[in-house]
Amino acid sequence: MxxxxxxxxxxREGAAAAIRRSIILGQVEPGQKLREVALAAELGVSRxxxxxxxxxxxxxxxxxxEPHRGFSVATLDExxxxxxxxxxxxxxxxxxxxxxxxxxxxxxxxxxxxAYEAAGHNPDPLAQHLAHVEFHRAMxxxxxxxxLTRLWPTVDALSTLVxxxxxxxxxxxxxxxxxxxxxxxxxxxxxxxxxxxxxxxxTRQSAEEFIxxxxxxxxx
Amino acid sequence: MxxxxxxxxxxREGAAAAIRRSIILGQVEPGQKLREVALAAELGVSRxxxxxxxxxxxxxxxxxxEPHRGFSVATLDExxxxxxxxxxxxxxxxxxxxxxxxxxxxxxxxxxxxAYEAAGHNPDPLAQHLAHVEFHRAMxxxxxxxxLTRLWPTVDALSTLVxxxxxxxxxxxxxxxxxxxxxxxxxxxxxxxxxxxxxxxxTRQSAEEFIxxxxxxxxx
DNA sequence: CCCTCCAGATTGTCAAACAAAACGTGTTCC
DNA sequence: GGAACACGTTTTGTTTGACAATCTGGAGGG
Numbered sequence: 004m005x006x007x008x009x010x011x012x013x014x015r016e017g018a019a020a021a022i023r024r025s026i027i028l029g030q031v032e033p034g035q036k037l038r039e040v041a042l043a044a045e046l047g048v049s050r051x052x053x054x055x056x057x058x059x060x061x062x063x064x065x066x067x068x069e070p071h072r073g074f075s076v077a078t079l080d081e082x083x084x085x086x087x088x089x090x091x092x093x094x095x096x097x098x099x100x101x102x103x104x105x106x107x108x109x110x111x112x113x114x115x116x117x118a119y120e121a122a123g124h125n126p127d128p129l130a131q132h133l134a135h136v137e138f139h140r141a142m143x144x145x146x147x148x149x150x151l152t153r154l155w156p157t158v159d160a161l162s163t164l165v166x167x168x169x170x171x172x173x174x175x176x177x178x179x180x181x182x183x184x185x186x187x188x189x190x191x192x193x194x195x196x197x198x199x200x201x202x203x204x205x206t207r208q209s210a211e212e213f214i215x216x217x218x219x220x221x222x223x
Numbered sequence: 224m225x226x227x228x229x230x231x232x233x234x235r236e237g238a239a240a241a242i243r244r245s246i247i248l249g250q251v252e253p254g255q256k257l258r259e260v261a262l263a264a265e266l267g268v269s270r271x272x273x274x275x276x277x278x279x280x281x282x283x284x285x286x287x288x289e290p291h292r293g294f295s296v297a298t299l300d301e302x303x304x305x306x307x308x309x310x311x312x313x314x315x316x317x318x319x320x321x322x323x324x325x326x327x328x329x330x331x332x333x334x335x336x337x338a339y340e341a342a343g344h345n346p347d348p349l350a351q352h353l354a355h356v357e358f359h360r361a362m363x364x365x366x367x368x369x370x371l372t373r374l375w376p377t378v379d380a381l382s383t384l385v386x387x388x389x390x391x392x393x394x395x396x397x398x399x400x401x402x403x404x405x406x407x408x409x410x411x412x413x414x415x416x417x418x419x420x421x422x423x424x425x426t427r428q429s430a431e432e433f434i435x436x437x438x439x440x441x442x443x
Numbered sequence: 444c445c446c447t448c449c450a451g452a453t454t455g456t457c458a459a460a461c462a463a464a465a466c467g468t469g470t471t472c473c
Numbered sequence: 474g475g476a477a478c479a480c481g482t483t484t485t486g487t488t489t490g491a492c493a494a495t496c497t498g499g500a501g502g503g
Contacts, residue, residue, distance in 0.1 A: 012290040012291075015455080038484075040483095054486090058282075062282030062283075071463080071465060083370070086368040087370045089321075097313045148309065148310060149303035150309075151310060258452095
């Protein structure tokens with residue numbers, strides 16, 4: 004499997020990657036303003052280049068922008084987390100069902116799984132995050148659905164926002180890997196019920212646990 | 224119902240709207256290069272502003288961009304059209320089922336339908352297109368699913384690319400309105416089977432007819 | 444035919460400037 | 474006390490002009 008590290012070919016992509024990384028690592032908070040002049044100086048790019056990077060992240064969903072009011076790190080409320088879970092469930096199901104019907108696609112998924120299993124226990128939170136996200140991207144890619152490929156950056160960004168805050172999942176990488184193993188087994192079995200159950204455990208239950216953990220520890 | 228004409232608050236949004244309009248009306252072809260210097264002059268904006276507009280359209284999916292090679296109007300092959308139909312089916316179903324379970328959401332959909340019925344027979348192709356797209360946007364909005372709202376621009380752009388080429392649908396606005404009426408009736412009935420059948424007729428069958436019409440009249 | 448080279452075209456980026464909009468603070472009025 | 478207004482400051486949105494980097498197309502040679 005080709006490792007799908009996004010190739011940085013422009014300074015705008017590099018700036019976007021740096022900002023994305025700081026969001027993943029929690030170095031900036033949801034809702035935090037991102038000041039163009041200071042951030043451009045900090046990243047060593049010109050302001051128009053930074054704007055292009057921030058617009059990229061905004062179109063994906065990691066940042067939010069209002070005309071004349073600037074950019075900020077995106078926020079997701081409880082209902083938005085549930086909406087993401089429901090929508091992911093339906094799109095993950097489409098991907099999984101498409102893969103289950105095709106042996107070549109199943110092999111691609113198995114390769115993605117092997118890579119995740121190898122990388123998912125890494126103690127570095129950034130590496131864990133990237134391995135997790137890469138597994139899902141590879142699963143969608145294995146379905147060879149053009150539209151899913153196009154929708155992936157948005158779903159990736161929303162998932163990233165949740166995962167960056169999700170201490171439950173982050174504190175137990177073994178559990179995360181196990182949940183994803185169940186998905187792979189279900190797809191390989193070809194059973195719609197098994198796929199549904201595995202995706203449900205992965206997506207809907209994880210979202211509810213995340214929401215519950217935030218209620219116990221309100222942020223502000 | 225508030226008419227959801229996107230408010231143009233920045234010159235970048237205005238430039239993007241003008242380019243979007245020329246794509247809808249077929250004034251530019253799929254695959255056609257969009258030259259920054261000429262296009263900026265034509266639209267009366269500076270080049271960085273045009274770039275921001277083009278990046279917006281690229282993130283949505285109406286345009287494609289490769290570093291150092293510039294922007295072009297996006298293209299969709301047959302498989303991509305089918306992938307869009309399948310993905311739309313699954314997301315439309317999610318929206319429809321969410322709406323069917325909630326009377327307030329059903330009322331919102333009925334309002335969207337009334338607006339489309341009033342506007343959908345307009346002989347102006349741009350008005351038809353906008354009415355069609357607005358109905359779908361309003362249907363997703365009626366589901367109040369945050370993630371669907373975020374995914375909408377991409378699905379809108381892909382659907383726009385297909386509709387801009389779809390002479391079958393464009394040549395028969397009455398049929399298009401009828402298909403959408405079936406969706407509304409199915410949602411109001413609350414029957415999953417009826418929803419599935421109506422969405423299938425709308426989405427999968429229309430995609431196959433479109434693909435068939437292109438095979439009969441190859442573009443080049 | 445294929446390969447190499449190069450001039451021209453185009454894109455990516457930067458710096459500086461300025462207009463427009465928003466923000467924060469202080470003052471006045473009810 | 475709260476609301477409205479004025480004003481200075483900060484920030485964003487955009488333009489202009491320049492230049493470096495990359496790509497493209499055509500010419501020439503083997």
